[in-house]
Amino acid sequence: MSVLQRATRRELVRQRWSYLGVAVTVVLGVALFTASYDAFLNLESSYRRTYERLAFADLTLRGGDVAAIAGTTPRPDGIAALTIRRTADMPIRVGGDHVMLGRLVEVPDDGRPDVGRVDVLDGSIPGGAASRPSARASAISVR
Numbered sequence: 001m002s003v004l005q006r007a008t009r010r011e012l013v014r015q016r017w018s019y020l021g022v023a024v025t026v027v028l029g030v031a032l033f034t035a036s037y038d039a040f041l042n043l044e045s046s047y048r049r050t051y052e053r054l055a056f057a058d059l060t061l062r063g064g065d066v067a068a069i070a071g072t073t074p075r076p077d078g079i080a081a082l083t084i085r086r087t088a089d090m091p092i093r094v095g096g097d098h099v100m101l102g103r104l105v106e107v108p109d110d111g112r113p114d115v116g117r118v119d120v121l122d123g124s125i126p127g128g129a130a131s132r133p134s135a136r137a138s139a140i141s142v143r
Helices: 003-014 016-053 066-072
Strands: 059-062 082-085 087-094 098-105 139-142
Touching: 003 016, 059 066, 066 082
Parallel strands: none
Antiparallel strands: 059 139, 082 139, 087 098
16 A cells, blocks of 8 residues: 555545535535426426416517407418407405405406416306406407
8 A cells, every 4th residue: 555545544534524524515415406407397397388288378469459450460370379358457455455466357258268278276267248348358469
């Protein structure tokens, strides 16, 4: 055994807790990075599935006479669906004293819009034109 090997072995024995601490720190760091990256990939995959399942809009236009704009503008290639809706921004009271700004968005009579579908977990979507107040369309969603 050479002098260098003996010195290395002696150093490892004397400082074993320091080396062990560094090794544990590196292992924990790699494990934390791996878990964080896996969580990021899972979230990204969930976003992608939800985007496709609920047909989220790629583009939303607001303002003006959107029905006239949608009716006169030729549909460019690549647009799979177009939905025109009425929207209203209004204050909503939550929990008694907390007020937030909420957005009401019209759902078509059949309950299945081409763009921006609704995911109803319990109950059903109110249907029928009679259940809606009369208002001018205010948004176009394009997919």
